Amino acid sequence: TSEWRLSYVNKEFAVCPSYPPIVIVPKAIDDEALRKVATFRHGGRFPVLSYYHKKNGMVIMRSGQPLTGTNGRRCKEDEKLINATLRAGKRGYIIDTRPLNVAQQARAKGGGFEQEAHYPQWRRIHKSIERYHILQESLIKLVEACNDQTHNMDRWLSRLEASNWLTHIKEILTTACLAAQCLD
Numbered sequence: 001t002s003e004w005r006l007s008y009v010n011k012e013f014a015v016c017p018s019y020p021p022i023v024i025v026p027k028a029i030d031d032e033a034l035r036k037v038a039t040f041r042h043g044g045r046f047p048v049l050s051y052y053h054k055k056n057g058m059v060i061m062r063s064g065q066p067l068t069g070t071n072g073r074r075c076k077e078d079e080k081l082i083n084a085t086l087r088a089g090k091r092g093y094i095i096d097t098r099p100l101n102v103a104q105q106a107r108a109k110g111g112g113f114e115q116e117a118h119y120p121q122w123r124r125i126h127k128s129i130e131r132y133h134i135l136q137e138s139l140i141k142l143v144e145a146c147n148d149q150t151h152n153m154d155r156w157l158s159r160l161e162a163s164n165w166l167t168h169i170k171e172i173l174t175t176a177c178l179a180a181q182c183l184d
Contacts, residue, residue: 001052001057002027003026003027003028003057003084004024004025004026004027004049004052005024005025005027006023006024007022007023007024007025007031007034008021008022008031009023009031009034009035010022015034015035015038015044015046016043016044016045016046017043017044018043018045019044019045019048023048023049024048024049025046025047025048025049025081026081026084026085028080028084029080029081029084033077033080033081034046034077034081036075036077036078037075037077037078037081039075040066040067040073040075040077040078041063041064041065041066041067041078042064042065042066042067042111043064045063045064046063046064046078046081047061047062047063047078047081047082047085048061048062048063049061049085050062051183053183056183056184057087058090058182058183058184059085060179060183061082061085065096065098065103065106065111065112065113066078066111066112066113066114067110067111067112068107068111068112068113068114068115069107069110069111069112070107070108072115074115074118079118079119082114082119082122083119083121090121091121091122091123092121092122092123092182093122093123093124093125093182094113094114094119094122094123094124094125095125095127095175095178095179095182096124096125096126096127097126097127097128097129097175098126098128099126099128100126102128103126125178127171127174127175127178128171129168129171129172129175130168130171134168135168138163138164138165138168139163139165141162141163141164141165142160142163142165144159145159145160145162145163
């Protein structure tokens, strides 16, 4: 749409090593602002478009946590970027996939979350999803259970439960449903 543009700011992964070289960002935000926002976000992961709802213009963006720290550091370019994704009169949702206490503890290590005073038209929701390494360990246990050649149903069910895979899938699907509701 006319509200978005392709940015080559990450060409050769210069700004964020975990993003592709070309990203979609609000047209109102120039590449210099993106570089500033990247210094304010963990891993340089500035907010980028992941999904655009054609009918109502709502979007899903992804980013790293803001580096607010204990002193409540802020970044005007970040605030401008986040707000550029909303249409007039709309409210947005920030879905933080960390438990609230973990997000609060992250401030002591230089991380944190968006302060409501600086993002007033946004509502932050915490929906815990385990980090990558926990999911990977769980998947390995699931694969091991599926490869068990004993053909013992009780043993298989016990190993499936011990993997916690279904619990993780439930958490992920619950969060995905919440995100879908936020788009409507």
